[in-house]
Amino acid sequence: MWIDFKSDTVTKPSKAMKEFMIEAEVGDDVFGEDPTINELEDYSAKLFGKEAGLFCCSGTQTNQIAIQVYCKPGDEVICAADAHIYKYEGGGIARNAGASVKLIQGDRGRINAYDVITAINDPENVHYPISALVALEDTMNRGGGAIYDFQEVLKIKEVCRKNNLPLHLDGARVFNRLVASPIDYIKYGNAFDSISICLSKGLGAPVGSVLIGSKEFIRQARRVRKVMGGGMRQAGIIAAGGLFALQNNIAPLTKDHQKAQELGKTLLENPWIESVSPVETNIVVGHFHTSEKLHSFLSKLNENQIIAMPFGDKQIRFVTHLDISEDQLQKTIEVIRKIS
Numbered sequence: 001m002w003i004d005f006k007s008d009t010v011t012k013p014s015k016a017m018k019e020f021m022i023e024a025e026v027g028d029d030v031f032g033e034d035p036t037i038n039e040l041e042d043y044s045a046k047l048f049g050k051e052a053g054l055f056c057c058s059g060t061q062t063n064q065i066a067i068q069v070y071c072k073p074g075d076e077v078i079c080a081a082d083a084h085i086y087k088y089e090g091g092g093i094a095r096n097a098g099a100s101v102k103l104i105q106g107d108r109g110r111i112n113a114y115d116v117i118t119a120i121n122d123p124e125n126v127h128y129p130i131s132a133l134v135a136l137e138d139t140m141n142r143g144g145g146a147i148y149d150f151q152e153v154l155k156i157k158e159v160c161r162k163n164n165l166p167l168h169l170d171g172a173r174v175f176n177r178l179v180a181s182p183i184d185y186i187k188y189g190n191a192f193d194s195i196s197i198c199l200s201k202g203l204g205a206p207v208g209s210v211l212i213g214s215k216e217f218i219r220q221a222r223r224v225r226k227v228m229g230g231g232m233r234q235a236g237i238i239a240a241g242g243l244f245a246l247q248n249n250i251a252p253l254t255k256d257h258q259k260a261q262e263l264g265k266t267l268l269e270n271p272w273i274e275s276v277s278p279v280e281t282n283i284v285v286g287h288f289h290t291s292e293k294l295h296s297f298l299s300k301l302n303e304n305q306i307i308a309m310p311f312g313d314k315q316i317r318f319v320t321h322l323d324i325s326e327d328q329l330q331k332t333i334e335v336i337r338k339i340s
């Protein structure tokens, strides 16, 4: 059996999750009549102290909807150069919202309040695009699952407040963040105007994301979702997987983090590897001395039915998740120790 570390999206729904899904009550969600979706949206919003939620098919959709609610064509989104919303959403900021971007390098993709202050354009100067949104990602995927310092987030929030800018969180792995370094969810949620939560990453649901925010924000987001063809009908059957995930699969993320730690230590012992980024959550990024070594390493893993991803020219990424068993981790560690 293949051991798949390419992403935490590869998990399959457990038997208990599938049973819960089969039992879900459903209705036409475009008319607001799917009780399971209503429950999931309400549950997600309340978790972070928000007024309302919107169930969507993917994290790309929740992020792109949020950007369209906040930005008019020509406006500017302030985010990290490595942000998923910029790098991995098919140019959606430009294509869907007609907006442009002001990119900040950041520390492993984490931007700071000072960066944000300097990135905001003077709205009175007609040369500049209107700064319309600041977006953060926590944990930061390209940063190797790096976590934001919450004090810095609060500083960014303050800069946004003073400049009348909304702050959106791409929280695809927000539960990894909150499990690794616990903060009261409501306190954390208060720092952001809107949050996109992924149900199909570490939480192990097969489909879906939820966008949460104020009632007025979600009212507008619901309209954008419809325009994007994202209004689904009896989708409670899939939303149930998400609800089950939120109610059962948050605490077990700790195990994924422990596995990532072990994997990180093992990688560091390998002579082909120069360094390993600090492992803060469920993502492990190893840096090779050369690109050739990276590719030999990947193919040796492959010969042993282990899948990891190239993550740039000399980098490898492993993501731990629910479907990596302790035995599979130990097998992987043995294989890595033999490669040289």
Ligand SMILES: *Cc1c(COP(=O)(O)O)cnc(C)c1O
Residues within 6 Å of the ligand: 057, 058, 059, 060, 061, 063, 084, 085, 137, 141, 170, 172, 173, 198, 201, 209
């Ligand atoms: C996976 C991911 C998303 C959303 O991806 P979808 O595949 O569209 O659900 C958004 N942001 C980050 C950081 C992600 O890792």
